Amino acid sequence: MIELLKDLIRIKSDDIEGANKALLYCKSWLEERDIAPVLYEHNAKFMLFAEIGSGDDCIVWNGHVDVVPGNPEQFIPYIEGDLLYGRGSADMKAGVAAMMQAFYELSLVPHRLKKKVQLHIVTDEETSGDTSKFLVDQGFHGDFVICGEPTQLHIGLQAKGIVQLDIVLKGKSSHGSRPWEGINAIEQAFAFDQEMRKLSFLSARNTFYDYPSLNLAKIHAGERFNVVPDKCIISYDIRFVPGQQADNIIKEIKHAASSHFPDSNVIIHSIAPAVTTEENNEYVKKIQQITSILTERPTKLFGQHGSADTRFYAETGAGAIEFGPSGADWHGEKEYVLISAVQQFKQILISFILE
Numbered sequence: 001m002i003e004l005l006k007d008l009i010r011i012k013s014d015d016i017e018g019a020n021k022a023l024l025y026c027k028s029w030l031e032e033r034d035i036a037p038v039l040y041e042h043n044a045k046f047m048l049f050a051e052i053g054s055g056d057d058c059i060v061w062n063g064h065v066d067v068v069p070g071n072p073e074q075f076i077p078y079i080e081g082d083l084l085y086g087r088g089s090a091d092m093k094a095g096v097a098a099m100m101q102a103f104y105e106l107s108l109v110p111h112r113l114k115k116k117v118q119l120h121i122v123t124d125e126e127t128s129g130d131t132s133k134f135l136v137d138q139g140f141h142g143d144f145v146i147c148g149e150p151t152q153l154h155i156g157l158q159a160k161g162i163v164q165l166d167i168v169l170k171g172k173s174s175h176g177s178r179p180w181e182g183i184n185a186i187e188q189a190f191a192f193d194q195e196m197r198k199l200s201f202l203s204a205r206n207t208f209y210d211y212p213s214l215n216l217a218k219i220h221a222g223e224r225f226n227v228v229p230d231k232c233i234i235s236y237d238i239r240f241v242p243g244q245q246a247d248n249i250i251k252e253i254k255h256a257a258s259s260h261f262p263d264s265n266v267i268i269h270s271i272a273p274a275v276t277t278e279e280n281n282e283y284v285k286k287i288q289q290i291t292s293i294l295t296e297r298p299t300k301l302f303g304q305h306g307s308a309d310t311r312f313y314a315e316t317g318a319g320a321i322e323f324g325p326s327g328a329d330w331h332g333e334k335e336y337v338l339i340s341a342v343q344q345f346k347q348i349l350i351s352f353i354l355e
């Protein structure tokens with residue numbers, strides 16, 4: 001399994017071509033072990049689907065082989081003690097390698113499989129998540145999904161949802177020397193931003209999160225010193241707490257915009273729902289118990305601030321968690337994964353299916 005992980009790190013999968021290559025490598029590796037994965041293609045991006053076992057329950061293991069760009073030397077894996085360094089070692093080729101190895105080991109004991117196990121390997125988690133979404137759209141979402149992102153073997157139970165939008169504020173131009181004759185759209189944007197920060201959706205909280213987040217991400221306005229700007233576009237990235245509804249947030253923002261600035265306009269760019277898997281989900285309790293015994297420490301449940309491919313599965317009503325081995329500095333220069341944690345992760349995946 002560690003050799004498989006090192007081979008995957010050597011495949012520079014920081015673009016579509018490389019990620020597809022890594023995916024084909026996974027396909028061959030499984031085929032050499034008498035597993036028959038199905039290859040899908042969507043917008044020139046590959047996905048792999050395989051299934052073993054039978055029964056009413058279906059567990060999905062999801063992993064991505066694409067990585068964020070790295071220095072050339074990061075694509076040469078090396079080991080120091082228990083640490084395996086390399087781009088994608090933690091995020092998340094370790095998760096993929098462990099899932100493949102566990103899948104293979106389970107395929108050798110078909111009579112012991114009382115549920116279905118699906119393996120989903122995808123190629124664009126770091127950029128768009130289209131490939132996981134594609135698999136979900138084919139109806140492959142199962143009853144419970146584990147995305148093998150690096151979580152130090154704790155359970156990322158929830159993830160914030162996303163609303164990204166523009167507010168377009170309109171003013172009135174005038175000569176820069178006579179600003180009182182115009183209406184400055186940039187100043188309106190500043191005033192709107194103050195109102196935005198008072199809105200009630202920003203004070204939501206739940207067990208895992210103390211607040212949503214609001215990032216004023218972009219401002220577009222103004223052309224010349226001697227002109228009062230008549231238009232200003234400000235763009236927000238909002239990450240809301242599971243339990244909140246994107247529609248209600250948008251309604252509150254639109255109401256604030258129209259009541260303070262009747263000429264303003266709200267343009268929605270994207271909405272992604274939160275991942276709302278509950279603490280009392282039976283699968284979560286089981287994986288928590290198995291992990292705590294194996295690692296000899298309590299397994300924590302936590303909420304992610306960012307989002308992963310869990311969001312596509314969670315939309316279908318399936319429980320979805322981020323759960324994977326321990327490592328550090330993913331997206332950084334000294335990314336590594338703990339080899340012992342990869343072994344433990346594989347063991348947990350197998351126990352979770354067989355117990």
Ligand SMILES: [Zn+2]
Pocket residue numbers: 064091092125149150
């Ligand atoms: Zn990842």
